[in-house]
Amino acid sequence: MSTWSPSASRDALMARQQMYRSIREFFYTRSVLEVETPLLSQAPVADPNITPMQAGQRWLHTSPEYAMKRLLCAGYGDIYQICKVFREGEAGKRHNPEFSMLEWYRVGWTHQQLMEEVAQLLQMLLAERFSTLPTLHLSYAQALQSYAQLDVHHCGDQVIARHGQALANADLDLDRDGWLDVIMSHQVEPALPHNTLIFIDQFPASQAALAKLANNEQGVLIAQRFEVFFNGMELANGYQELTDAQQQLQRFKHELQGTQRSHDALLIAALEHGLPDCAGVALGLDRVLLHLLDAQSIAQVLSFEWQRA
Amino acid sequence: MANYSSNEFKPGLRVMVDNEPCIMIDIEFVKPGKGQAFSRVKLRSIRTQRVWERTFKSGESLESADIVERDMEYLYSDAEFWYFMATDGSFEQLGASSEAVGETIKWLKEQVVYEVTLYNDAVVSVTPPNFVELEVVETDPGLKGDTAQGGSKPATLSTGAVVRVPLFIVEGEKLKIDTRSGEYVSRA
Structure with a gap:
C-alpha cells in the first residue's frame, strides 16, 4: 500500500501556494500580525476529546491556541498563524493526524464580528469554484430542530440517547454530549444546505470548551461558540474567548480529571495577568483546499498523506 | 482470536459484530472538532449478505471472524x-x-x-461467477415483428431461472447470462 509517490498533484500544491498567499495578503491589509509559536510545548492540550502526540519530554500542539493567547495577554494585538497541528488517531477521508490550521484572534471583537470576517475570507478563498457563496446563520437549537426534530434545550437525556442510538445502530455508552455529537455528525451535518457557508452558534453550555458562557434571548445558558460547515464538512470553530483565569482553571481541572496530563500553568498565569476581550477562530486549511479543488479525500491535497509520510 | 481496534478498521476486514460474522465494506472516520470521535462502518453480513451501517466509538475493538x-x-x-x-x-x-x-x-x-x-x-x-453459460429448456417461438414486449420474451434455463431473451432465441441454445443483473448477454 505504501508508495513513495506524492498523494497530491502538482496543481494541488500550486493551489495551496496561492491560498497561503491570499490569506497572508488578507491579513496584511487588515494589519493582523503573522506569528509563529512553538510546536512542542511543556503542557499538553486539556480537551478530553483530542489526543495529543508526545515527542520526547514535550507535547506536539493540537492547535496554537494556548501560546497565541499568551501573546494576546502580553498585549501584542490582532494575530494570526498558519501552522501544522497534530492529533493522534484522526485519520480518514477528511482527516489527517497532521494537518494545516489557520488560527486568528481579533482583540475587542465579538464572535459575531469574527463570523463576518470568516465568511469574507472563505468567500475569497473559494471564489474560483464558488463565485457567490451565501451564508446561513443558525443556532445549535435551530439546527437540531430543523434537521433532527429535537428541542435540544428542553428534552431529556433519554430522548437524546434514544435518538442517537437509532442513528448509530448501537448503544455506545455515551453521555448526553456524546449522543449530541452522534446526532450532529450523522444527521444534522449531512442534511445542511449545500453550497452555503453555514454558521452554527449558541452551543450547549456543556460544550463550551474555551468559550464564554452567556444567556441567550430565551434565557438559556449557552456557549458563545460557533462552527462553520460547508458541504457537509466542518471547516472552523470559533469562540468569544473565556478571559477569566479562575473559570479557565476550573475547566482545565474538570477536563483533565482521571488523566495523567497536567494543565498548562503558563496559560493560566497569562490569564491572571489579563486577557483582553477577544474572539478567535481556527480553520482547517486542507479542507478548504479540498472544496476548492473538488477533491474526494484530504489525501489529494496533501503532498504525502499519513500512510506515505 | 485476534482483536481489531477502531484505528485498524479497513475495508475487507472480517469481524464479529453482535455475534454476526461480517466483512467491512467502507469506513468513515467522523469527529466533530470538539466532540467524540466515531467510526461509521458499512458492513456486509456474510450469512444474509445484508449491508448495514453501525457506528463505533474510537478505541472500541472487535473480534476477528474466521x-x-x-x-x-x-x-x-x-x-x-x-x-x-x-x-x-x-x-x-x-x-x-x-x-x-x-x-x-x-x-x-x-x-x-x-x-x-x-x-x-x-x-x-x-x-456465482459474473457470467455463466446456460441452456434454454423452454421458450415460445419468436414471432417476427412482435416488438410490443420490447423485442424480448421469457426463456426458462436449465437451472430453472427465467430470463428475458431476444425473440430469435430458440430452445436448446446456450446463452451467456450476467448473474449480477440476471440479464441475457449473448449466445454462448
Whole structure:
C-alpha cells in the first residue's frame, strides 16, 4: 500500500501556494500580525476529546491556541498563524493526524464580528469554484430542530440517547454530549444546505470548551461558540474567548480529571495577568483546499498523506 | 482470536459484530472538532449478505471472524445439500444448505467454479461467477415483428431461472447470462 509517490498533484500544491498567499495578503491589509509559536510545548492540550502526540519530554500542539493567547495577554494585538497541528488517531477521508490550521484572534471583537470576517475570507478563498457563496446563520437549537426534530434545550437525556442510538445502530455508552455529537455528525451535518457557508452558534453550555458562557434571548445558558460547515464538512470553530483565569482553571481541572496530563500553568498565569476581550477562530486549511479543488479525500491535497509520510 | 481496534478498521476486514460474522465494506472516520470521535462502518453480513451501517466509538475493538473464501466447483445436489469440491488439488468436498446457496441456486451448473464463503469451516454463502453459460429448456417461438414486449420474451434455463431473451432465441441454445443483473448477454 505504501508508495513513495506524492498523494497530491502538482496543481494541488500550486493551489495551496496561492491560498497561503491570499490569506497572508488578507491579513496584511487588515494589519493582523503573522506569528509563529512553538510546536512542542511543556503542557499538553486539556480537551478530553483530542489526543495529543508526545515527542520526547514535550507535547506536539493540537492547535496554537494556548501560546497565541499568551501573546494576546502580553498585549501584542490582532494575530494570526498558519501552522501544522497534530492529533493522534484522526485519520480518514477528511482527516489527517497532521494537518494545516489557520488560527486568528481579533482583540475587542465579538464572535459575531469574527463570523463576518470568516465568511469574507472563505468567500475569497473559494471564489474560483464558488463565485457567490451565501451564508446561513443558525443556532445549535435551530439546527437540531430543523434537521433532527429535537428541542435540544428542553428534552431529556433519554430522548437524546434514544435518538442517537437509532442513528448509530448501537448503544455506545455515551453521555448526553456524546449522543449530541452522534446526532450532529450523522444527521444534522449531512442534511445542511449545500453550497452555503453555514454558521452554527449558541452551543450547549456543556460544550463550551474555551468559550464564554452567556444567556441567550430565551434565557438559556449557552456557549458563545460557533462552527462553520460547508458541504457537509466542518471547516472552523470559533469562540468569544473565556478571559477569566479562575473559570479557565476550573475547566482545565474538570477536563483533565482521571488523566495523567497536567494543565498548562503558563496559560493560566497569562490569564491572571489579563486577557483582553477577544474572539478567535481556527480553520482547517486542507479542507478548504479540498472544496476548492473538488477533491474526494484530504489525501489529494496533501503532498504525502499519513500512510506515505 | 485476534482483536481489531477502531484505528485498524479497513475495508475487507472480517469481524464479529453482535455475534454476526461480517466483512467491512467502507469506513468513515467522523469527529466533530470538539466532540467524540466515531467510526461509521458499512458492513456486509456474510450469512444474509445484508449491508448495514453501525457506528463505533474510537478505541472500541472487535473480534476477528474466521471467514474464508474458497474457489470450489459445483458437483451435485441430493436435495438437502448442494456439494462443492475444492479446486486447490485437495479434492475436499463440502455441502451447502439451501439457506447458504440462496439465490445462487438459479445459476448453479456442474463443473462451474463458485466462490464459497466459509465461517468456522461451514459454508455460509455461495457467490456465482459474473457470467455463466446456460441452456434454454423452454421458450415460445419468436414471432417476427412482435416488438410490443420490447423485442424480448421469457426463456426458462436449465437451472430453472427465467430470463428475458431476444425473440430469435430458440430452445436448446446456450446463452451467456450476467448473474449480477440476471440479464441475457449473448449466445454462448
